[in-house]
Amino acid sequence: MKRRQFIQQSTAATALLGLGGLGLQSFGPETKKITILHTNDVHSHIDPFGPDHERNANKGGVARRATLVESIRKENPNTLLLDAGDIFQGTPYFNYYGGELEFKLMSMLDYDLATIGNHDFDNGIDGLYAQLPHAKFEFVSANYDFSNTVMDTHVKPYKILVKDGIKIGVFGLGVQLEGLVDKNMYKETVYQNPIEVAQDMSRILREEQKCDLVICLSHIGYYYRNRPERVSDLNLARATKDIDLIIGGHTHTFLPKPTIEKNSAGKNVLINQVGAYGLYLGKIDFYFEPGEPVKSDGASIIV
Amino acid sequence: MIIKHLFKLFILLFIFSCHNETHISKIEGKRIEINADIASDTAIENFIKPYRENVNKNLDSIISYAPETYSKTDGELNTAIGNLMADAVFEESNPVFKQRTGKNIDLVLLNHGGIRSIISKGNVTTRTAFEVMPFENSVVVVAMKGEQVLDMMQYLAQAKRAHPVSNHLQLELGKDFEISSATLNGKPIDKDAIYHVATNDYLYNGGDRMTFFHPNDSLYVLDYKIRNVLIDYFKKKDTINPKRDNRFIKLED
DSSP: OOHHHHHHHHHHHHHHHHHTTOOOGGGSSSOEEEEEEEEOOOTTOOSOOOTTOTTTTTOOOHHHHHHHHHHHHHHOSSEEEEEOSOOSOSSHHHHHHTTHHHHHHHHHTTOOEEOOOGGGGTTHHHHHHHHGGGOOSEEEOSSEEOTTSTTTTTEESEEEEEETTEEEEEEEEOOOOTTTSOHHHHTTOEEOOHHHHHHHHHHIIIIISOOSEEEEEEOSOSOOTTSTTSOOHHHHHHHOSSOOEEEOOSSOOBOSSOEEEEOTTSOEEEEEOBOSTTSEEEEEEEEEEESSOSSSSOOEEEO | OHHHHHHHHHHHHHHHHSOOOEEEEEEEEEEEEOOTTSOOOHHHHHHHHHHHHHHHHHHTOEEEEESSOBOTTSOSSOOHHHHHHHHHHHHHHHHHHHHHHSOOOOEEBOOGGGOOSOBOSEEEEHHHHHHHOOSOOEEEEEEEEHHHHHHHHHHHHHHOSOOOBOTTEEEEEOTTSOEEEEEETTEEOOTTSEEEEEEEHHHHTTGGGOOTTOSOSEEEEEEEEHHHHHHHHHHHOSSOOOOOOSSEEEOOO
16 A cells, blocks of 8 residues: 555544544554563563562562563553563472462463463473463464474464554574473473574564564574584574564573664664563563654664 | 544554653663561462461471481491482382383482582481482483493492492492492392392483493483482381492492
8 A cells, every 4th residue: 555545544534433432543644662571481480589689678579570560561551561481390389289379370460472481391391381371471482393282282383462553573592402491291292493493483573574673582592602603682683684682581680771782683672681580571662653764774773 | 522532542642652752861780688687568478478487397297216316428439328328219110110111120329419418416307308309300210231231330330439228239348449349239240131220310411421321222201309219118108218238339458
């Protein structure tokens, strides 16, 4: 459709709907704001750390996170809440309930999506499958092929969410399981190269699905200093294009602020990871303006 | 009226089917610390409460009694707590192994670093087992050649650490930590015989540089967590009574 025609149509539609008493804000000239909240490697840390803990005294806690998320949602209803994997393992809650409580609480907090970490296989792929009824949110993983496992059809490569008319594509990536997780646990789950998969996913989401925002929910790890060539979020950012944000996990990296990296097309990608155990909540706000960008150097980034 | 609604719906569909041209103009990113300044959500807190109480009740349930405090630093090459763990692995997993294979475990080897906490004098609870063994490692039994069991003896002699072994072994080192005698169930180790050694999956996979488990004849995965071994063991003992003994010692001249 030609642009001018499009504008005319949409103006007409706005006017009409306005008469019908149904203001359609999404076509107004104003800025739209999408907030992305995220956690990773919470590892069954439901209660805050005790007052005597050496490093994390009185920090964390799901009930506090709930309060925080709710207040942010009140401020901006166009908010997504995502988790980058390793939901399981780390406190007796997991040993006693096998992840039931973790999933139930994440559902109560209204998580939108999560990806799958290596520790989420700790009770075997059957143990993960058994907890799915407790999760009201969905799982995305584009590089784990679950076709020959019980998880088949329960994990999507990506998911598109629309908030305030903004199309947000989120795909998941998981870490190599061989050598990290017992084969008896992950069974016939097939790991595929995250970078190749991400190149594919970002093309599908940006070009075919016309997403306004492309997010990678990754559990491949931020960076491996002793093995810099190993696939990681930093390498992923550099080797791909059309990803706006990588939300990471696995390496328990406590980034004081998001990292800005250049992608293969020279554009900025944000990478964020909030360490582990629910000690922090990551918050990224994206502001959208209608039309083509005025400047060629992309969005201004404040971190 | 219906037509009017259909018209609205049509227009809405029409709008959303067009690609809405927008661009990102600004991004702001930060992290927010979750600390005591943020009030707990009451609904969430109330939901967790019964789970927490049940876990704590369970963890604090008394399953045995410890007449002393036992620590992994209590001895040079063998300790009461290490002996307890290795012997518990034998006592609890041998029936499982025997039922499945008709064979017996000849020896248990764990690692000193895998004892994660002391056992304090007083009541032993399920929590004690979680503290001593917070990891999820499970018992595996490896069918290996005597030659490799001898490699294991060399490893133990060179490591000079109180890696827990079961009471089937008698390993004596000379004053320079050289092996002066190594017997299993009172017999010398036959390098051509096959022995069934129980350990945990972490060590089997090369943890603590224990490379002697490979290659091997067969591996039996018992699907029995070391922590559950301890819990089951404690539950059978009214009072635990582990002792440092002579299973792995250095002879003083």
